Amino acid sequence: LDVEAMEQARQRQENLTKPAGSLGRLEKLAIQIAGIQRRALPGIEQKVVIVMAGDHGVTVEGVSAYPSEVTPQMVQNFLHGGAAINALARQANARVVIVDIGVASELHHPDLVSRKVAPGTANMAQGAAMTEAQMLTAINVGIDILQAQQGVQLVATGDMGIGNTTASSAITADLLQLPVSQVTGRGTGLNDAQLDHKIVVIERALAINQPEPQNPLDVLMKVGGLEIAGLVGVILAAAAERIAVVIDGFISGAAALVAARLCPAACQYLIAGHTSVEQGHGHILRALELAPLLNLGLRLGEGTGAVLAMHLIEGALHTHNEMLTFAEAGVSNREEEEKN
Amino acid sequence: LDVEAMEQARQRQENLTKPAGSLGRLEKLAIQIAGIQRRALPGIEQKVVIVMAGDHGVTVEGVSAYPSEVTPQMVQNFLHGGAAINALARQANARVVIVDIGVASELHHPDLVSRKVAPGTANMAQGAAMTEAQMLTAINVGIDILQAQQGVQLVATGDMGIGNTTASSAITADLLQLPVSQVTGRGTGLNDAQLDHKIVVIERALAINQPEPQNPLDVLMKVGGLEIAGLVGVILAAAAERIAVVIDGFISGAAALVAARLCPAACQYLIAGHTSVEQGHGHILRALELAPLLNLGLRLGEGTGAVLAMHLIEGALHTHNEMLTFAEAGVSNREEEEKN
Incomplete structure (x- = not known):
């Protein structure tokens, strides 16, 4: 799998408007498919x-x-x-x-x-x-x-x-x-x-x-x-x-x-x-x-x-690709020191 | 819940082209929603x-x-x-x-x-x-x-x-x-x-x-x-x-x-x-x-x-409503004596 695409996907998941890790398996699926498709924003059309x-x-x-x-x-x-x-x-x-x-x-x-x-x-x-x-x-x-x-x-x-x-x-x-x-x-x-x-x-x-x-x-x-x-x-x-x-x-x-x-x-x-x-x-x-x-x-x-x-x-890819980040949505993230 | 609609739904599930019970929870969901909607073929449009x-x-x-x-x-x-x-x-x-x-x-x-x-x-x-x-x-x-x-x-x-x-x-x-x-x-x-x-x-x-x-x-x-x-x-x-x-x-x-x-x-x-x-x-x-x-x-x-x-x-309703029965599809069911 493409390690770089997976790391980009992982970072994106950290910044989406949700507590880190709160989408559980969906997050892991998005990262896995990013690795499979070699792109941070993977898609499924067919x-x-x-x-x-x-x-x-x-x-x-x-x-x-x-x-x-x-x-x-x-x-x-x-x-x-x-x-x-x-x-x-x-x-x-x-x-x-x-x-x-x-x-x-x-x-x-x-x-x-x-x-x-x-x-x-x-x-x-x-x-x-x-x-x-x-x-x-x-x-x-x-x-x-x-x-x-x-x-x-x-x-x-x-x-x-x-x-x-x-x-x-x-x-x-x-x-x-x-x-x-x-x-x-x-x-x-x-x-x-x-x-x-x-x-x-x-x-x-x-x-x-x-x-x-x-x-x-x-x-x-x-x-x-x-x-x-x-x-x-x-x-x-x-x-x-x-x-x-x-x-x-x-x-x-x-x-x-x-x-x-x-x-x-x-x-x-x-x-x-x-x-x-x-x-x-x-x-x-x-x-x-x-x-x-x-x-x-x-x-x-x-x-x-x-x-x-x-x-x-x-659903894993829809959330991964379509959700806004904290910065994009103007939502306060938790304090940095506490980040997972 | 409507007991009669549930019984009709249960009988339908028995006759669909699959081993009885093989759709597990999907079968139970279809029967529950039949009871809720008071009809053997329930639907979800909205x-x-x-x-x-x-x-x-x-x-x-x-x-x-x-x-x-x-x-x-x-x-x-x-x-x-x-x-x-x-x-x-x-x-x-x-x-x-x-x-x-x-x-x-x-x-x-x-x-x-x-x-x-x-x-x-x-x-x-x-x-x-x-x-x-x-x-x-x-x-x-x-x-x-x-x-x-x-x-x-x-x-x-x-x-x-x-x-x-x-x-x-x-x-x-x-x-x-x-x-x-x-x-x-x-x-x-x-x-x-x-x-x-x-x-x-x-x-x-x-x-x-x-x-x-x-x-x-x-x-x-x-x-x-x-x-x-x-x-x-x-x-x-x-x-x-x-x-x-x-x-x-x-x-x-x-x-x-x-x-x-x-x-x-x-x-x-x-x-x-x-x-x-x-x-x-x-x-x-x-x-x-x-x-x-x-x-x-x-x-x-x-x-x-x-x-x-x-x-x-x-998915439970799609299978329940759209699958053919053994008789409709011309598929042999298991012998009657063995039926669950």
Whole structure:
């Protein structure tokens, strides 16, 4: 990040008509984005949420409350504007980009970005979820798609894929070296017995694949997902292009964890939109030292929490750029000696 | 609240294209506002933030890091659009209503609502902050101003007044019967010694005035503030008019506490916008059983946290009203037997 722009932004925050520090996280966000955009008065004119959709072979093990058919059905719902992410993106004035990076069935729609790498992953409970070529191609799809977003200053990551909390839990358990039971949740709504079964399936996938915790690409390939790999590419490309990325919940978090292990500097471009009900997400955020902006009990994915958080990020820039300083407004500041 | 409209809204939430409950707090907000507006598909077309400004005689005791002159200076700043609340209200498309309910100096501006009850309160460390007539008049000003907001479906409360965390701490300590030290914070930025002094001043004010904890109006009159009394009126009138109120930080919280003690049913119309750094605010929210939407380390007041939270409340209604149901979208729901 640009240290000089951040220092200028910090000084500006000190002189705006408010007690120093009284806008809390908003001040920190403005300074971070100043560093990302290399200017003391950063701006956000265009926003996008990139929703990567892919299927998971592991669903045959009965790890989800919903059938796999829901993945293409929900993609159609996105394309018709009827899902939560559509409603929230319209509100936030963010473009929605829907990418078929690995849905098992055929999908056609003029607004769908068709970049299918494979018709879903293989069943990770019996072997690697992807080949190395599939994984690398999926990352490149994410890079391509981010680079195609001209003029965007804020990107939200989103996901759709029945079974993808299973993959995210496997990635998280392996990269953070935590017990599977600590990073596995109910996904779309498993009961106790189904949750226990999901944990057993993930433990089996890790035992069979032996992904190397020191090698994030090995973990991604063996127990990840095509949409997760795509989001890794989005995050890395955004950091390279100096664009802020607001990450959504557990699946986006798993992608962020892989991206951060590949390139720790990418973390500086990340903003955690919210903390998910899925318990693995909190572990990821702590590992990445990211404080979530929202904690609303969301567990939907699609980018919903990230797009909701965009309002707060824009609020940070509106106050930073539009407020008057003490001198401009003719407001008395506290005595100099007491200044923080 | 309208139980039937809430039940219809709850059923709608169950059938929207998402796992049941996966939008967390957003679902609860939509159901609450359905109950407030008495319709299953509630809407928000117009929003307003009402900022009540007043001075506090207790500032002569040295309880604030900023001088009292800052109150009228900041009111001028509001009227010129240069403060944080202006930037955030522009972003949220909320009207800003600035009310001089008790600023110590003369203020004139075409956009200022001049309803000065008194030029600041008396010093509560030496006697009652207000007369009974002043307090009741200030509450009525709040009622009047709320009733003048035609066509508004969401109201945010805001405040400006150097010294008003002192009054809010006194109210909170007395109504919740908590030690002053537990509900008193650094306000605009006191150091340790100044904070200790502030606590002593509040303890003296409570000892001299002996406000009755069972009588919220007695507490408000003796250790409150004109802007706090005005906000009590705003909250009570909004509840009477079936309008949702998003409350801001500690000062708005103290007003909400008084309003809730006067009329417990008013609480159902409240939404807690955020939790303030001021420690007394958390005690109020717990006492009122309100869960804050945001926790961003804000401690500015003006209605800033409430207006930021408006985006989330609107997000709740956008998803509630605009999402398709499983049947409409042709998406498979989970098996019936597993339904929550």
